[in-house]
Amino acid sequence: MLKRLSGIIEQLRGGGLHRSVASGRSPRQPFFSRLRAKYDAANTTLDNLKHWSRADGLSASAANSPDVRRTLRNRSRYEVANNSYARGITLTLANDVVGTGPRLQMLTADDAANRFVEAEFFAWCEAVGLSEKLRTMRLARVADGESFGLLTSNGRLETPVNLDLRLIEADQVASPTLAPDTRRYLDGIQFDADGNPITYDVLKNHPGDGFFILDDEYDTVPAADVVHYYRCDRPGQIRGIPDITPALPLFAQLRRFTLAVLAAAETAAEFAGILYTDAPANGEADAAEPFEPIELEKRMLLTMPGGWKMAQMKSEQPSTTYAEFKKEILNEIARCLNMPFNVAAGNSSGYNYASGRLDHQTYFKSIRVEQSQLARVVLDRILHAWLREAILIEGYLPNSLRTLDSTFEHQWFWDGHEHVDPAKEANAQKIRLASHTTTLAIEFARQGRDWETELKQRAKEIAQMRDLGLTIESETDSSSEPEVTEDHAEDAEPQTA
Template structure:
């Protein structure tokens, strides 16, 4: 008995008694000796059952159904239209992403052709208000989840090219009446076998118009003429949800708390005073009607009934935690947009220089990511459509660009972000250039400017100043150190080259 028990204990310890049998396989361990790992978050308990009751395993298309997106759009638009914080946050984000508008730099071998295309595209962009439309598209993505633009022809465009960008709301891109969604047709968008959009069904009138009817006709527009700008959060997602969706309950809490504090303060201010007595029930005190209002006159002496006292209601709202609560709620709201609190609130009184710079680094990185997506999804396609139309205009473009097979290499410049301390930034820029850890192209690009254009302009200014006999006084100690090459170093360099 002791031998069997010791063998059993040895098996639990993982000892050498588990020898292979005749087939060469090791005997199976007892089920209670195997370690089974688990996640606390995967357990459903009485405490977390209600919290996780709304979870589901729906696909991205099913989770973002037309009904769900319509509800989120309506609520987001309401908050942006009625909440000053929501309005300010969306405007700040659109202004920071788009700014005064992108600037084109062509990179083809023909410099003269590059300058011509850049000037003509800038004139066309100003004629159609491209910067304003891009800001509108970014605003729509915050409240609607997406934005659609149609590449159309407009004869009233004051430019050689008549290409125009017409924006439409997300409500108009929808499945027409009695058209069922399938695996290749979802909510007005038709896809091919590889998941690429083929066409979009666009209602001729907004569903919210007073004259909209359910028999409304629609236009089927090929995908080449449609710009669909949204944030894809899940694989297979084809329609976006508002960027402020996670913050919608927080906006409601912020409004409720503000109104509750205001109501409490108003209630306390409405009572000029309260008449009370310390006498016990049926005690010696003159009779007075409960809750009877008494009208008071200014600067008058008053006498109270015998046994009664007068006091004012203490105003305890807003409390000391009122501002702190609003700050925390607003900080949580701005987090879903990668926006720091001082930008969202428009208040940096509680920041020092280092913390402000650190918070802005994450925000500016998010801005650069959004600008890259906007350039790829919207601007590159607009430029390609503009160039193809310009090629068809006889004698418009230079000969080096008059072919549909050309690869139009280019890049986009956006507004730079102003530094909090320009002197420190200028000094850091001088050190980077002197140590050859950066280039003029990179430094000018950070400011949203073309280095070639700026250097040519600077050369013109210096030439004109020399002609006029003007000089620029500068301290030689402030100039960046030059790289000195001695004769020995030159000889060594020449030997290595040989």
């Protein structure tokens, strides 16, 4: 026993270290000297206790419960409806993402069939107002967090295909009964064992309608007929929350600060001046009634009681920092939407050319990501449903497309973004084409146009100009290679925006 105890004491003192090293074994440190890694963010102190008091470990479905989403929707809608900046930001985002609407390009082997489908689908899009509905869906995702579209049939359409897209608000997709949610039925959506949506329960009346009752009637719609557009931020998330959720408190702060500045200015304007004296109490100054208002006439010279002076109110607080505060808070508000400040504020007075281009690159990348999601989640579903119905119409589609088993290759074109300096962009485009670092398809796609259609149109114009004896500028241009100047050298690189 004593020998064992002496061995333990020797190890605590560091003895036995040489023996462990000599034997080839790594020395074991005493238990009290072992390192224990810590994270400052994981420590709870008196300083951060209140800040992290609302942190939780809820799942995506539990965190975005129906009550939480309803509260966020109501507040987001109120802010968008009553805040000019919130309204402008959401409208700008929807216009930049959707623009005048997507354009279809079919990529099958039959060129004639491709042109026919593109023309007919464009006519159908105009008939149903697809561009307006897509912009509405993008606006709804900002304020509601999600948007739903039902693929229905509309017999009043003046097109061979009677397919239509009927938009419904997120409030109408809900569990119609008070039964507790299960693993495969959450918030009005029923899932299979693999997590795929099977059906959606859609209330026939909006819960905000005056005649809505708790156990109102509902329709169970197959998932194949429902388009659900939202952004998934967490694994397992099945419903969306408003895009401007992090900015809602900031909108309230901006409103309060604006009202404080206005109140300070109004207070200073309401009081023409204050009567005060430097004399001590019960001194030589004439008696004056305290807090007694004195009516003053305009452009008149007045005399004050003996020992009294007149001073005017000044609105020094907080108007001096108002402009800077508004700029910083708008910049923070727009950040959750990947939108630069000058776009959110509609003011580029503090920007130079390079800063404007750099800030817009991140914004345009975000837009391309959203357009890709919109094409995959909404447009591809609509095109597939349109083709399935068109195939069933006898003699409507060309024979090469009259099969339900074909996978029709296609792509979508969106509006291009105008360059802040068209002359520099045109010269950079010319340099890229001459150096073979780009193609006509890429350059036309940046402008939201189909290169095949544009080249065919240009060929017709050149042929017509030759028939009329007009001079073609490209034939009279003596320089075959563009000159790369110092001003345009950086623009010759492939553009990301």
